[in-house]
Amino acid sequence: xxxxxxxxxxxxxxxxxxxxxxxxxxxxxxxxxxxxxxxxxxxxxxxxxxxxxxxxxxxxxxxxxxxxxxxxxxxxxxxxxxxxxxxxxxxxxxxxxxxxxxxxxxxxxxxxxxxxxxxxxxxxxxxxxxxxxxxxxxxxxxxxxxxxxxxxxxxxxxxxxxxxxxxxxxxxxxxxxxxxxxxxxxxxxxxxxxxxxxxxxxxxxxxxxxxxxxxxxxxxxxxxxxxxxxxxxxxxxxx
Amino acid sequence: xxxxxxxxxxxxxxxxxxxxxxxxxxxxxxxxxxxxxxxxxxxxxxxxxxxxxxxxxxxxxxxxxxxxxxxxxxxxxxxxxxxxxxxxxxxxxxxxxxxxxxxxxxxxxxxxxxxxxxxxxxxxxxxxxxxxxxxxxxxxxxxxxxxxxxxxxxxxxxxxxxxxxxxxxxxxxxxxxxxxxxxxxxxxxxxxxxxxxxxxxxxxxxxxxxxxxxxxxxxxxxxxxxxxxxxxxxxxxxxxxxxxxxxxxxxxxxxxxxxxxxxxxxxxxxxxxxxxxxxxxxxxxxxxxxxxxxxxxxxxxxxxxxx
Amino acid sequence: xxxxxxxxxxxxxxxxxxxxxxxxxxxxxxxxxxxxxxxxxxxxxxxxxxxxxxxxxxxxxxxxxxxxxxxxxxxxxxxxxxxxxxxxxxxxxxxxxxxxxxxxxxxxxxxxxxxxxxxxxxxxxxxxxxxxxxxxxxxxxxxxxxxxxxxxxxxxxxxxxxxxxxxxxxxxxxxxxxxxxxxxxxxxxxxxxxxxxxxxxxxxxxxxxxxxxxxxxxxxxxxxxxxxxxxxxxxxxxxxxxxxxxxxxxxxxxxxxxxxxxxxxxxxxxxxxxxxxxxxxxxxxxxxxxxxxxxxxxxxxxxxxxxxxxxxxxxxxx
Numbered sequence: 001x002x003x004x005x006x007x008x009x010x011x012x013x014x015x016x017x018x019x020x021x022x023x024x025x026x027x028x029x030x031x032x033x034x035x036x037x038x039x040x041x042x043x044x045x046x047x048x049x050x051x052x053x054x055x056x057x058x059x060x061x062x063x064x065x066x067x068x069x070x071x072x073x074x075x076x077x078x079x080x081x082x083x084x085x086x087x088x089x090x091x092x093x094x095x096x097x098x099x100x101x102x103x104x105x106x107x108x109x110x111x112x113x114x115x116x117x118x119x120x121x122x123x124x125x126x127x128x129x130x131x132x133x134x135x136x137x138x139x140x141x142x143x144x145x146x147x148x149x150x151x152x153x154x155x156x157x158x159x160x161x162x163x164x165x166x167x168x169x170x171x172x173x174x175x176x177x178x179x180x181x182x183x184x185x186x187x188x189x190x191x192x193x194x195x196x197x198x199x200x201x202x203x204x205x206x207x208x209x210x211x212x213x214x215x216x217x218x219x220x221x222x223x224x225x226x227x228x229x230x231x232x233x234x235x236x237x238x239x
Numbered sequence: 240x241x242x243x244x245x246x247x248x249x250x251x252x253x254x255x256x257x258x259x260x261x262x263x264x265x266x267x268x269x270x271x272x273x274x275x276x277x278x279x280x281x282x283x284x285x286x287x288x289x290x291x292x293x294x295x296x297x298x299x300x301x302x303x304x305x306x307x308x309x310x311x312x313x314x315x316x317x318x319x320x321x322x323x324x325x326x327x328x329x330x331x332x333x334x335x336x337x338x339x340x341x342x343x344x345x346x347x348x349x350x351x352x353x354x355x356x357x358x359x360x361x362x363x364x365x366x367x368x369x370x371x372x373x374x375x376x377x378x379x380x381x382x383x384x385x386x387x388x389x390x391x392x393x394x395x396x397x398x399x400x401x402x403x404x405x406x407x408x409x410x411x412x413x414x415x416x417x418x419x420x421x422x423x424x425x426x427x428x429x430x431x432x433x434x435x436x437x438x439x440x441x442x443x444x445x446x447x448x449x450x451x452x453x454x455x456x457x458x459x460x461x462x463x464x465x466x467x468x469x470x471x472x473x474x475x476x477x478x479x480x481x482x483x484x485x486x487x488x489x490x491x492x493x494x495x496x497x498x499x500x501x502x503x504x505x506x507x508x509x510x511x512x513x514x515x516x517x518x519x520x521x522x523x524x525x526x527x528x529x530x531x532x533x534x535x536x537x538x539x540x541x542x543x544x545x546x
Numbered sequence: 547x548x549x550x551x552x553x554x555x556x557x558x559x560x561x562x563x564x565x566x567x568x569x570x571x572x573x574x575x576x577x578x579x580x581x582x583x584x585x586x587x588x589x590x591x592x593x594x595x596x597x598x599x600x601x602x603x604x605x606x607x608x609x610x611x612x613x614x615x616x617x618x619x620x621x622x623x624x625x626x627x628x629x630x631x632x633x634x635x636x637x638x639x640x641x642x643x644x645x646x647x648x649x650x651x652x653x654x655x656x657x658x659x660x661x662x663x664x665x666x667x668x669x670x671x672x673x674x675x676x677x678x679x680x681x682x683x684x685x686x687x688x689x690x691x692x693x694x695x696x697x698x699x700x701x702x703x704x705x706x707x708x709x710x711x712x713x714x715x716x717x718x719x720x721x722x723x724x725x726x727x728x729x730x731x732x733x734x735x736x737x738x739x740x741x742x743x744x745x746x747x748x749x750x751x752x753x754x755x756x757x758x759x760x761x762x763x764x765x766x767x768x769x770x771x772x773x774x775x776x777x778x779x780x781x782x783x784x785x786x787x788x789x790x791x792x793x794x795x796x797x798x799x800x801x802x803x804x805x806x807x808x809x810x811x812x813x814x815x816x817x818x819x820x821x822x823x824x825x826x827x828x829x830x831x832x833x834x835x836x837x838x839x840x841x842x843x844x845x846x847x848x849x850x851x852x853x854x855x856x857x858x859x860x861x862x863x864x
Contacts, residue, residue: 050737072736081737088734092726092795101727104720106739111720153738295654346835352653353600354834357790360602361830364783364823372821483665486658522673529662529669536655537647 002027003189004049004080004157009058011041011048011213018044020213021058026157026189031180033204033221034193037233041213042193043085046159049191050082051075062157077106081155083146085162085193089134096122096130098145102152114152121148125178140171144178151182158183159191164199176202197225209233248491248502255509267512269397275501275508276405277470281463282485282500283411284456290495291432291452294344294355298363299485300478302457305366306332306464307473311379314468320383325465329458336457340450348449363482371475380472401470411459412498428452432495487532490539507531563703567696575695579702579767581808586709586760587785588792588800590753593713596722596795597746598729599649602657604757604785606664609776611637611758612765613671616684619766621677626690630762637758641751649746661782668777683772690766698767705763709756713797716749725749780823784811787826790833793840802842 002025011019019041026032034042047053049060051072059068067075081102090098096118103114122130127144137145143163150158160179164172176199183190194200200207200221207224209217211233217224224230285299296302306328313324339362347358386400418425430438431448439445471477488507492499507528514524567575587604594601615633618624624632648659671678678684691697716722724745727735732742765771784807785800792803807826814822837844 052733052737071741073739073741076737076739084734088731090727090730090734092730093723097723097726101723101735101740102738104723104739105741111723149738295658343831343835350834350838353598354838356600356654356657357786357830358834360786361827361834363827365827365831368821368824368827370821372818372824375820483658483661487662490655490658523669526666526669526673529666532662533647533659533666536651536659539655 004060004062006049006060007058009045009048009060010056011044011053012056017213019048019055019210022210022213022215023058024208024215024218026191028156028189029183029187030206031183031190031192031204033200033207034191034210035195035197035200035207035224036210039212040210040233042210043161044213045210046082046161046191046193050080050159073105076102076153076155079154079156080159081106081150081153081157082159083143083150083161083163085165087142087146089137089142089145091134093134094130095127095132095134095137095141095145098134099130099148099152102149103154106153118148118152121151124182125151139166140175143167143175147179147182151186155188157189157191159193161193162195163192164194164196172196172199179203197221248499248506252502252505252509255506266397267509267516270401270515271509271512272405272505273398273401273508274512275504275506276401276403276408277467278481278484278488278507279408279501279504280404280411281460281481282488282504283408283415283497284459284463285482285485286489286492286494286497286500287415287456287459288453289489290497291428292344292449293432294348295359295486296344297356297359297482298339298366299460300480300482301363301366302332302336302460302478303464303467303481304370304473304475304478305335306461307468307477308370308374308379309461310465310468311381311473314381321381321465321469325462328465329462332461332464333454333458335461337450337454339457340453344453345446345449363479367475367479374475376475378472378474381468383469386469403466404470407463407466408501408504412501415497424448424451483532484528487528487535490532491535560707564700567699572695575699577809577812579699580812581804582702582706583760583764584784584788584808585801585804586706587757587781588788588804589709589713589797590756591785592789592794592796592800593716594749594753595789596716596729597725597749599652599746599750600657601660601753602782603660603664605777605779605781606660606667607637607641607754607757608761608764608781609664609671609771609773609778610640610667611761612771612776613678613761614758615762616686616765616771617678619686620684626686626766630759630766633762634755634759637761638751638755640758641754642747645747645750649743649750664777664782668773671776672773679772681773683770683775685770686766689769693769701767702763705756705760708759710797710801712752712756717797721745721749783823783826787830787833789840791829791840793842793844793846796842799840799842803840806841 005023005025007023009019009022010017022045034045036042044053048055051067051070051074054069059066061067062075062078062080065078067078070078090101093101096115099118099122100111100114103109103117104111107114109117119130122128122144125144125148127141127148134142134145147160147163163179164175167175179190179192180203182188192200192203194203204221207219207221208215209224209227209230216233217227217230219227281300281303285296288294288296288299309331310321310324310328313319313328314321343358343362344355347355387398388400389396389398419429420426427438427443428448428451430441431443431445435445438448467473484507488500488503491503491506510527510531511524514520514527566578570578587608591601591604611633614636615626615629618629618632619626644663648656648663651659672681674680689698690701716725724735724740727738727740728742728745735742761776765776788803788807789800790803791807792801793799807829810825811822814825833840839847
């Protein structure tokens, strides 16, 4: 059974339709790539699914429950976690506290338990020296911290919005392996937005392609990348 | 959006006004309009700063109070009329505003909005207390013959002097419109208000524009301070309520919508005078404005949620 | 180890404060009460500020609490001590009702609305002549505890301890994570399970209740109030200056600020009867411009820098 499905999901901003009639599903243990040219509506789509924005029409179900209009914090408690394209560190909290937030509020853990599980997750992601301020972290470390915070929510569905952006090739390789491992070990459904096609090819089992808010193709990376409509969307976007 | 809002305010105002005239005393309308003129002409400079520099100047009313005291001193010392004194006072207040901008507000432009709010709050306290320190909290008053000029129409007799403020408010709106659309410096200010980054990319000196707008608005409020003394006695706390009222009017009109301030002022002025006209509700007239401000702000936020 | 010393220091300070009446006269105790009142208000203002919401309405809740208490005694024949509890609950309940509307507002809209609410409270009290005594205010037949200076001091200290306790709890519990997350990044807080409205409402209700409590304690200690006394802008202004000077987002900051400014205020009041408040205005301006971290923040930063320098020299020696 699909973990997460959307049916005819649409979001319009005073006339501009950012996401148009998108129906999709995500299954347990699957890493799904969400690609498309700039402005295709990928981030808006994740905002809709995670509850940061509410849709104009259409519906979203999570494990069979309708969550179309559920607030974001309720969704994260149910098991949908995400990171952001623009990093969102909580700069007045220490690294460990940043990660604990997810555990404390989504899983109602005591501070002590939350600290323990946050430490375990950080160890798993090889993120050390957790008493630091977030200002002292490198880009890679911030990205890891944001993934750790999302994982502390103990989600079943995780969205990673351009986590690889700004990393060099070694760091990217390292993070790809990490994401694959955590997805496998936790049987997570992971949605990945990336611009670098190499990452999508390495990481994902299946890909959906958005263009101008519409879902134009779906399938494995190999089939999708040969789809003439997809090629045109990308070339058109470049021209 | 702004046009639609103006229209809504206008319809509300016309309905209220019509009901009042038809079924009740016309003085409510007359005094309401006069009050509206004063409110609008004080709020417009604040709206200019908020629209272009994006700073809520909580010391706005205190600038006016300071100018009123300056006028008081000048008039006492040289026997000038406030309508003459307003020229030098406006210039001095403009210089004062420019200095406040350079010394404090400019440093806080990049800080969080909360810091800016607290900063101007601190400035307002400092100015009030400076006057308290040098003049004590005693009220000062100056009387002028022309203020009591009145007109009789049939059985109706009312003061006409306060219509001066209506004229000033309208002149301010027209003047600002001409300045912002016809002059190079005004166009630059408008561009900076809409997008400071973009404006600086095309070569507009944002800092200079902010400084000028601040000085211009301070000069305008300085002029109002000079005229305020013809109408009301002054004391250190006299400006405070006008800061709030101005902010309320701007919030009603929508930031950046200067003509809308006129409509909002009429609504406020007439509703206040409506309550003042009954003995039983006279004491409650002050509450109108606070209820209005909360209604408007909450209405905004709910509308914002839905959109 | 670090924890134990700080507990020890706190216990010693608390003991000294409780013992003050044994070696201080009536006038210093009176000053101490005013300092403690401002300290409590500064702490409550800061507690809400930790979520990024800046209230200009402290005087509103303070005045509401003082009127709730004095009217409960005068019109309802309530026991004075009980009336303080009543005023606390009343202010909290009022904040709960208002919170549903105003906690959806942010930044300047929130601040201005709190200021406007305070004015509304004042005007309502001002105009309800028969019930509230109108502009002349109301007088109690007797002051609580017969006006015994030590007892009044301990009552005020009790209020302060409750406030400090609450603030300390907010710092050490998950409230700290919730409020800081809301202040730093509401979007991120939402997608990590933080129910923003719930935590803002809790904080608003708790801080308002304590502001009302301090108002009630004050009114019972002085035995009279009037709209212009109860809703005096100073009850908004001084706590703000105190917290800013001491250092925001902490319990210790407002405490340090209150001792400094409170004592200074008493001295200034004697030296400059009119306009001594100008000092507060100037402090607010200077702190915002030059040391937004406040005194405690500066000491902390200096401590950290010294610690780092120490480590470095240590490393060099190796």
